[in-house]
Amino acid sequence: MTAQLIDGNALAAQVRSEVAHRVTALKARGVQPHLAILLVGDNPASQVYVRSKVADSEQTGLQATLERLPADTTQAALLARIAALNADPAVHGILVQLPLPAHLDAQAVIEAIAPHKDVDGFHVASAGALMVGQSGFRPCTPYGCMKMLESIGYDLRGKHAVVIGRSNIVGKPMAMMLLAANATVTICHSATADLASHTRQADVIVAAVGKRHVLTAGMVKPGAVVIDVGMNRDDAGKLCGDVDFDRVKDVAGWITPVPGGVGPMTRAMLLVNTLEAAERASA
Ligand code: NAP
Numbered sequence: 001m002t003a004q005l006i007d008g009n010a011l012a013a014q015v016r017s018e019v020a021h022r023v024t025a026l027k028a029r030g031v032q033p034h035l036a037i038l039l040v041g042d043n044p045a046s047q048v049y050v051r052s053k054v055a056d057s058e059q060t061g062l063q064a065t066l067e068r069l070p071a072d073t074t075q076a077a078l079l080a081r082i083a084a085l086n087a088d089p090a091v092h093g094i095l096v097q098l099p100l101p102a103h104l105d106a107q108a109v110i111e112a113i114a115p116h117k118d119v120d121g122f123h124v125a126s127a128g129a130l131m132v133g134q135s136g137f138r139p140c141t142p143y144g145c146m147k148m149l150e151s152i153g154y155d156l157r158g159k160h161a162v163v164i165g166r167s168n169i170v171g172k173p174m175a176m177m178l179l180a181a182n183a184t185v186t187i188c189h190s191a192t193a194d195l196a197s198h199t200r201q202a203d204v205i206v207a208a209v210g211k212r213h214v215l216t217a218g219m220v221k222p223g224a225v226v227i228d229v230g231m232n233r234d235d236a237g238k239l240c241g242d243v244d245f246d247r248v249k250d251v252a253g254w255i256t257p258v259p260g261g262v263g264p265m266t267r268a269m270l271l272v273n274t275l276e277a278a279e280r281a282s283a
Contacts, residue, residue, distance in 0.1 A: 144265025
């Protein structure tokens, strides 16, 4: 292995410890940062995610309230719950766990969250703020990737970054954050012709596709930074990313593992956003 590992677990632990210090300072001023999580239905993966969000919050001194709503909750009932949480000054962050049951309009639900409580950063106001360079909540996954780049002291100015994937929650905001950090950014997607011709020119590659081995060693310039957002299962059912880690690690300069890379950082950045929501509300 020639690449240096960017250890998401270690960095996330550091972020959590910084959050815990700031939470202590807020509590000393009588403010208890509070995240409200709404879970509709009983999707097994969502159950695991919300449990870990609650545990992470409690570990750093944030209050997290998990509200479980039945799978047949109506759009009107869910919007009414969100309106109540928007109006509650003791709640600083609101997170609606996705995916929602098919009969619910997820985008309308996200838009119902007050932008100043949108700690997932999925509201169009948050996306717009990122687009025009205003302060606002950044989606946790690309925000975590930026922290990883910062942690290795990587200066993005003038570097060529290639983002593979253009979803609203990862690829597009990732590209915007890299652009804001003065990288030259290429966004690739399923209709991109000759993906390798783009990735081979990249100083930084962020893979956010959801397909195993989308990025192989021959597609990477020696010394490049490779950030693997993907979460897939290999033939043995083991968690793996989008990157052929075992081979790409011999070409890249820096690489994130899966598991133990972007995943823990995504979780950590939700805590940062919730803390910042509470800090802004009490400023
Ligand atoms: P998504 O909405 O399905 O988007 C995937 C993107 O990949 C799309 O833009 C798609 O292009 C593109 N794509 C598909 N096949 C491609 C190919 N062969 N070559 C180039 N691009 C291709 O997924 P997402 O929500 O962004 O998530 C991406 C992955 O990250 C998933 O594995 C997800 O589980 C994982 N994830 C991980 C974390 C974490 O914390 N680690 C957080 C969020 C997501 P089109 O737009 O043309 O369809």
